[in-house]
Each structure stands twice: as structure tokens, then as C-alpha cells.
Amino acid sequence: MNIKILLSGDGGQGIQLIANMICQAAFETDFHVTAIPNYGLEQRGGVSLNFIQISDKKQVYPKFTKPDILLIMSPQAKERVEEYQENGELKLEIGDYESILKENNVPKQSQNIFCLGLIAKILEEKEILKKENIFELLEKKLSTKPGWEENKKAFDLGNTL
Numbered sequence: 001m002n003i004k005i006l007l008s009g010d011g012g013q014g015i016q017l018i019a020n021m022i023c024q025a026a027f028e029t030d031f032h033v034t035a036i037p038n039y040g041l042e043q044r045g046g047v048s049l050n051f052i053q054i055s056d057k058k059q060v061y062p063k064f065t066k067p068d069i070l071l072i073m074s075p076q077a078k079e080r081v082e083e084y085q086e087n088g089e090l091k092l093e094i095g096d097y098e099s100i101l102k103e104n105n106v107p108k109q110s111q112n113i114f115c116l117g118l119i120a121k122i123l124e125e126k127e128i129l130k131k132e133n134i135f136e137l138l139e140k141k142l143s144t145k146p147g148w149e150e151n152k153k154a155f156d157l158g159n160t161l
Helices: 015-028 075-080 094-103 108-125 131-142 148-158
Strands: 002-010 032-039 047-055 069-072 090-093
Touching: 002 015, 002 075, 002 108, 015 032, 015 047, 015 108, 015 131, 047 075, 069 108, 090 094, 090 108, 094 108, 108 131, 108 148, 131 148
Parallel strands: 002 069, 069 090
Antiparallel strands: 002 047, 032 047
């Protein structure tokens, strides 16, 4: 088993936070995990990527050309990962969830956590992780910060769709 995930968004949207949560949960479930962040010098506002591989076997290189899951969180990121869109199996584009996010009053700053919930559900369906494991890590990291209640609701919404 080897699952490849490419996360893409603008700097400051929490792509690296999402990657960290996924990788840590997979590692704690005894999978081999490789990840490589990719972002420009501008960090905030530029495109931020993270290539993740989760496997039951050792991995030597985290980069790939065909993602199993591709997350796109901005138009700028969509342009940057254009070559991966053709090859990907499952594309999650934040714009496709705009009406759901609006109906449920998910603030902009919680949309990354909504996406983490979506990915957690997918990984649980593939029997790789339990979404509760990712939520526990998220809670440890963010529960004392402002916006925790909104983030918690966003995660729950993402993993119930």
C-alpha cells in the first residue's frame, strides 16, 4: 500500500499544518511517511505545496507525478499544480465546496481544517488512519488558540460529507 497526497494552496492557508497533521497521524499508526514541503521565498501569498507519501514499506523519495489525492485551495495553486491534475485520482478543490462552506458559516481561516476533515475521512475509508487520530492531534495543536470552536466545526463538517 502506498498513497500519495499533494496539498496545494497559498502561503498562510495552512497547507503545511494539514501536512503535519496527516504525517504525524500516519506515523503514529506505524506507517512509513515521507513528506517534502515546497514553497517560494515569499512564503505568505506565494504557492505552498506539500508532497506526502504514506506506505507500509519504506519510501526513499517523497516527490511523485501522480497523486492519489490532490487538494487545491486557491486559483494560484491550481495553476501551479496543473500538471498533476491530469494524473490525479481524486481532486478536492475548495471552490467545489463554496456553497457548503457558506451555508455552514465556515470562516476563511477554518477552510484548511475543513479540507483536513475531508482528507481524514478519505484516509479512514482507505483504512490508513482514523479521523479521530487526526482530530486528537489537531486538538492538541489548536485547542488553546482563538477560533478553536470554528475549526472543530469545520473539521466535523469536512469528515461528514
